[in-house]
Amino acid sequence: MTKEVVILTRPLNFVNYLSRPDSSALLSQGETVALVAFFGPLEVKPQSLRIDRACFEVNFRPKTGIQTVKDRFKENSIKSICETALLSALYPRTSIKLTVLELENRGGFEACAINASCMALLVSGISMKYTVAAVHCIVDKKGEIVVDPNHRQAKDAIALFTFAFDSVDKNLVACNTEGKFNMAQYNDCQILAKSASEKVFQFYKEEIRKIHENDEIVGF
Amino acid sequence: MAQQYKLIHPVKYYRDYLNSEIRPDGRETNKCRNVAVNIGSVTTADGSAVVKIGNTNVICGIRAELAKPKPSEPNQGFLIPVVELPQMCSVKYRNHSGANEDTDVFSCAIHDILVNSECLDLKELSIHNDKLVWAIYCDIICIDFDGSFLDAAILACVAALRTLKLPKVIYDVDINDIKVDNTILSPVNLKAMPICTTFMTFDDQAMITDPTAEEEDLSSSVINIAASKGDICFVRKPGGTPLSETQMESLFKQALDRETELLKILDDCFSQQNHTINQMVE
Secondary structure (H helix, E strand, O other), rough: OOEEEEEEOOOEEOOOOOOOOOOEEEEEEEEEEEEEEEEEOOOOOHOOOOOOOEEEEEEOOOOOOOOHHHHHHHHHHHHHHHHHHHHHHHHOOEEEEEEEEEEEEEOOHHHOOOOHHHHHHHHHHEOOOOOEEEEEEEEEEOOOEEEOOHHHHHEEEEEEEEEEOOOOOOOOOEEEEEEEEEEHHHHHHHHHHHHHHHHHHHHHHHHHHHHHHHHHHHHO | OHHHHHHHOOOHHHHHHOOOOOOOOOOOOOOOOOOOEEEEEOOOOOOEEEEEEOOEEEEEOOOOEEEEOOOOOOOOEEEEEEOOOOOHHHHHHHHHHHHHHHHHHHHHHHHHHHHHHEEHHHHHHHHEEEOOEEEEEEEEEEEOOOOOOHHHHHHHHHHHHHHHHEEEEOOOEOOOOEEEEEEEEEEEEEOOOEEEEEEEEEEEOOEEEEEOOOHHHOOEEEEEEEOOOOOOEEEEEEOOOOOOOHHHHHHHHHHHHHHHHHHHHHHHHHOOOOOOOEEEOO
């Protein structure tokens, strides 16, 4: 059972790093770093053309070597999460592409990748239903919950969770777990992760404000 | 007339049924399909099982091979699920490009469920530290893909692991000599039996248990929850309709109930002489 609660959120940093893609996001969460490049809406290959919506593709590149089965699994999660947030019906007969590159994984990479992808989508200005914030948390050996742990803290975790919440109703969009846990532990983690997700939404707002402050000056 | 209506407006057809709180196949929203389990069906495999959930039909064969362990984990064996979605199983996989992604996702999910539930202690698969271990390959082939594949695959995998018998191996480390005695077979120590349940949401509100392939195509999100010994060992909700805490909690409760139901079927199956069982899940 849960004895003590440790809320710890590592610092978030964002840069629109690449110049050639339509938008990009280099997002670091503590020592975990993901780089996302966004392309779209682009011309679509005839075989993947959808008449009612955009064809959405995610390409996940691991730090070293070729894609493993685990990487495909992550790629699939990122794709479905972004697909839910996107209003792809507004871009029929086009394709939208995200390339996610793992730069450094020091715990909670999946959450970092989801946040970076969402940031890249936001910067690109593509229409979205809501934004998504992902939070990683663990239950450690002593039964304590740690939100957004670092590499060392996550080392001997008995259960790991990655939650993603939407920005409107703050409901659960996605969830991936590792390890064994009971319902009470899950509920505690979800509630804590939900409150921690506020920080991520706040971060999105601040960063987007910074970008558009500069735009106004140029415009006038 | 109903048939044409279904073809033209599949979503509305389904919605009309749900408005009267029944599904097109006659089930209520929280009811599962019939489950049939047959064990030891493939005599050439070291362990095997066939599972049917409604029309979904999955066969699992286990082969045990001797292997050298990874240098990073010298005292651990391997448990490797391999999912195959042949072209015959569904129109979705008529060309191989679509199947590849899904086979990887399912293989990874099955591996996660088996490892997270700690059903096999990989250390017990070790024969000699850093030299020789068992590699257990679970080949899972889908014959008929009619929704809730992961439920059937996990059940087949667990049933097959329960039938698995490993021969005695005598390993002489000095001369690197391996002797396999096929007359002495011993079952593996299965510590847990995880059970997976698939749920989906329709129209962002209705919660549906054990969907068919037709229903999965109309769904707004699919959720997999695996339970083992009253605990949860796997939750996968990849996007789709956002759910509240109370909704998630009701799904967990259903998943835990399903665990006891299916384990009972599995136990009945192993206690019967002919090792086949067809059972209604009420």
